[in-house]
Amino acid sequence: MVRRAFFGLSIGATIAALVLTPWGKQSGGHLNPAITFAFYRLGKVQFWDAIFYGVAQFAGATAGIVLATLLLLGAPSHPTIRYAATFPGRYGLATTFFAEIAISCALMLTVLFATSHELLSRYTPYFVGALYVIFITFETPLSGMSMNPARTFGSAFRGGYWHALWIYFVAPTVGMLLAAALFLLARGGVGPYCAKLHHANDKRCIFCHDTGTVELKESNLQIEEIHT
Numbered sequence: 402m403v404r405r406a407f408f409g410l411s412i413g414a415t416i417a418a419l420v421l422t423p424w425g426k427q428s429g430g431h432l433n434p435a436i437t438f439a440f441y442r443l444g445k446v447q448f449w450d451a452i453f454y455g456v457a458q459f460a461g462a463t464a465g466i467v468l469a470t471l472l473l474l475g476a477p478s479h480p481t482i483r484y485a486a487t488f489p490g491r492y493g494l495a496t497t498f499f500a501e502i503a504i505s506c507a508l509m510l511t512v513l514f515a516t517s518h519e520l521l522s523r524y525t526p527y528f529v530g531a532l533y534v535i536f537i538t539f540e541t542p543l544s545g546m547s548m549n550p551a552r553t554f555g556s557a558f559r560g561g562y563w564h565a566l567w568i569y570f571v572a573p574t575v576g577m578l579l580a581a582a583l584f585l586l587a588r589g590g591v592g593p594y595c596a597k598l599h600h601a602n603d604k605r606c607i608f609c610h611d612t613g614t615v616e617l618k619e620s621n622l623q624i625e626e627i628h629t
Contacts, residue, residue, distance in 0.1 A: 402538060409537030417530030426604040429597040430526065433549040434458045439509055439577040440596040443585070445608055455551075462555030470559065477559075484560035487545040487553040487569055494565055498572050500543040504536050505576025506583075508548055513584040517594045523601040548573050 420430030431437045434455040441451040466484055470477045477484045489497040511532060515525040536546050547553045553569040556562065585592065594600070596608040 405541055406534070406538045409534040412537060413530035413533040416533055417526040420526035420529070420598050423604070425526075426597075426599055426602045427607075429606075429608065430599060431596075432458065432461075432551075433573075434551050435505060435549065435573040435577045436509065436512065437596075438574060439581045440593070440608075442578055443513075443581050443592045445593060445596040450607075458551040459554055462549075462551040463558050464555075466555045466559040483562065484556040486556040486560050486562040487547040488562070489565050489568065490541075490543040490545060492543060494568065497544040497565065498568050500540060501547060501568060501572030502576040502579065504532075504540055504544075504546070505548045505573040506580045508532055508536075509577040509580035510584060512598060513580060513593050516598065516600065517588075522594070523599065525598050529598065544568075544572075548576075550574070 419425050419432065431454060437446055437451050437454045440446045511528050512525060515521045515528050540546050547569045550570045550573060553566065557566055595606060597606055600606060
């Protein structure tokens with residue numbers, strides 16, 4: 402568990418840092434096709450944008466494994482590492498499937514509620530990073546902790562580890578779509594503000610074409626009026 406905790410800290414910090422880079426602020430910092438698809442379902446990402454985001458995410462994950470193998474002189478291919486491939490947990494495929502749904506749903510709910518809250522939106526990358534630390538530390542024995550079809554595919558492609566790959570495609574997507582449905586239910590049908598994980602920056606938003614927080618305030622006022 403201690404080893405997983407340190408691993409989780411490194412991954413969580415990396416994800417938060419990537420979202421906060423100029424590139425992450427520009428693109429929205431999804432890194433995950435299941436997140437992109439959930440935002441598409443909520444009407445915040447256009448169809449062709451979602452397609453090309455998915456292509457980029459799968460290509461990036463695969464290229465990352467290849468580059469890491471080259472830079473680390475083949476170390477990721479070691480039998481104890483196996484290209485950081487995702488494997489079902491010790492309790493079987495059913496537990497793996499539902500565990501992936503649960504953690505993916507929790508991640509997406511956090512993203513949706515945080516990004517749609519005026520005061521919390523700027524801290525979304527840190528919330529996401531913290532969840533990765535928690536899930537890697539405590540949930541990994543249940544499902545291998547993926548939540549990301551592209552991340553799992555990249556490792557599987559390079560190492561040829563295709564066992565139960567369908568779970569890591571289906572379960573995260575189902576979990577995040579479930580989160581989208583719960584979010585709409587909790588907000589009386591009002592969708593999220595935007596698809597960017599970090600919107601409070603000076604980068605033009607390709608989703609809502611806004612660079613500030615004025616529209617977020619207006620969205621919150623609309624929600625208050627609906628509930629009133």
